[in-house]
């Protein structure tokens with residue numbers, strides 16, 4: 001789920017970071033690096049805080 | 062030509078047009094307008110406009126707004142495109158198809174270029190281009206721009222006069238349809254848009270948030286604006302998320318399409334770039350590597366550059382001597398040697414350092430590491446209220462604030478961009494180097510001290526400037542430019558082996574710009590300065606150079622200035638240097654050598670140094686005490702002393718307000734800090 005600033009949420013979705021996207025976190029603590037749909041997208045802390053991701057059940061990839 | 066950032070659009074554009082390019086600006090906005098020319102199969106010239114890279118037509122920056130407005134035919138300065146070349150990164154088809162999907166709505170003839178096919182093949186992706194072409198009804202061309210593959214086919218397609226119009230099987234999502242229909246009608250009637258473009262624009266307007274409007278684009282008609290406002294209010298009242306619905310609908314269509322045309326190896330795994338990233342942006346290893354890169358950068362700038370710089374210096378001196386031998390003594394000779402050759406030569410010496418810096422920046426950019434550096438720097442930058450993207454312009458400003466300020470264009474948030482522009486000139490640029498070097502040489506007697514002292518002092522100045530920049534960013538973000546904490550989303554491109562040809566091309570381009578500056582602005586200033594120090598002539602023709610300067614225009618100005626700078630320990634002669642070096646900081650050094658009557662033997666700065674050390678106040682006290690030397694260096698760390706930067710800031714911010722503010726706050730800070738240092742130093746008996 002994406003919260004916060006509408007324009008920002010729109011851009012995230014347009015970049016494929018939408019509600020249905022599969023996200024793999026690669027690195028980072030405050031600023032995080034995620035892999036979505038084969039691209040690497042960096043999000044800073046504030047941006048990442050606006051996104052709620054759900055963990056996939058173990059074994060599913 | 063349109064496409065996502067990093068899809069290889071520039072590479073393709075260069076491959077198609079070669080050197081037949083014109084770079085300018087879209088009037089009213091600081092967005093680069095690149096137009097190139099190539100020839101069709103039948104030898105007819107074709108004009109290609111390289112539009113700014115963008116993820117979507119819902120513009121979040123002036124760059125993206127230009128793309129949108131050109132495609133909608135809303136810019137008077139650009140003719141309506143009669144075909145659109147959409148460049149896609151084939152390794153990331155889904156995301157790249159999003160922009161394509163929006164563009165297909167326009168009903169203009171489209172050519173899809175699947176670029177980076179070499180990488181896609183390597184990654185095991187199989188794309189059925191025939192099926193893609195059939196599904197969308199457009200011409201699809203597989204291509205690898207760096208290898209020149211697919212260019213001939215592309216040119217053939219571009220030459221076709223019978224390009225098919227896209228068959229775009231996609232219906233406007235039902236909740237938005239009534240609004241789109243009404244707005245479309247208004248756009249056709251009141252704004253004279255063709256039906257398909259009107260529909261595309263209606264879709265965009267209805268799902269846009271705070272989209273960027275730019276000068277020079279035709280605004281909406283009053284009627285359309287009213288219709289739009291009514292629907293927007295209704296959407297807000299019903300709390301519908303039209304934007305989300307539309308994006309989902311587009312991605313659904315894209316995913317269906319991709320299931321038909323794209324085969325990827327199972328299971329999707331982390332790519333080489335991902336594995337590299339796990340190390341290079343790691344919270345420990347990443348910083349170590351970053352530190353190593355920065356150390357290598359500064360080492361090259363300060364030590365490697367010395368050899369070519371000495372070489373250039375020697376040749377300029379030889380040239381000056383040559384002219385002195387040929388011409389009879391007199392004003393013309395002095396103008397040529399002291400004014401022209403001395404002034405311009407003083408700038409050209411920095412070319413090696415600037416080339417090295419551009420080489421590094423090019424290397425970091427073309428390998429994809431620059432985005433990682435920005436990623437790492439995001440956290441420290443967020444402490445002062447900026448985000449990682451501001452790091453790239455600031456790094457560039459160590460060479461010269463001008464390319465640095467131009468690089469701020471990638472920052473979407475206007476306030477963040479302005480803050481970055483305001484602080485960029487505080488990063489010690491290479492023009493400050495000669496001032497630092499001269500002052501350090503005057504301050505520390507030659508061989509007596511180890512070189513590390515000098516390097517340490519120099520580093521201290523760089524540190525002071527950097528801290529100053531961050532301090533002011535913090536201050537500005539808390540006062541003048543209060544805004545919500547910035548949100549950053551940045552795509553990190555895949556790592557690539559460096560492309561030396563491309564880097565060299567950029568180095569040549571940028572250094573040519575630098576030399577052009579030296580040949581025009583600096584040349585002019587050097588001549589003016591020479592004039593101001595030479596006239597009016599001293600009544601006694603045999604008067605010393607120093608006496609001559611005292612009566613000259615420049616000397617008079619220096620005397621006027623003296624009361625203001627005396628509390629900093631500077632006299633009128635230093636004052637002249639401060640005034641002339643307002644043109645460019647390095648002019649200070651040549652001014653000092655002119656003013657203190659140094660016989661330049663062209664070997665090194667030794668004589669200037671000795672002349673400065675011998676300089677006295679009228680009461681016999683030494684002028685350049687160690688305290689004054691340090692104060693002067695600190696002055697140059699902070700003061701805004703560069704006309705070219707002022708001109709660029711004016712251009713980039715479109716007003717005189719910010720460059721004037723910049724002069725006031727930077728030079729004001731310089732004065733205050735220097736006042737404190739000098740007065741405290743004096744009180745402590747230094």
Ligand SMILES: Nc1nc2c(ncn2[C@@H]2O[C@H](COP(=O)(O)OP(=O)(O)O)[C@@H](O)[C@H]2O)c(=O)[nH]1
Pocket residue numbers: 064065066067068069070071072073114176177178179180204205206207208427428557560
């Ligand atoms: N392997 C490969 N790399 C490419 C290709 N086209 C461009 N690149 C590289 O991709 C990077 C981004 O290209 P550029 O033209 O600057 O992208 P732009 O941001 O769309 O203008 C550069 O390092 C190019 O050398 C291609 O077809 N194959």
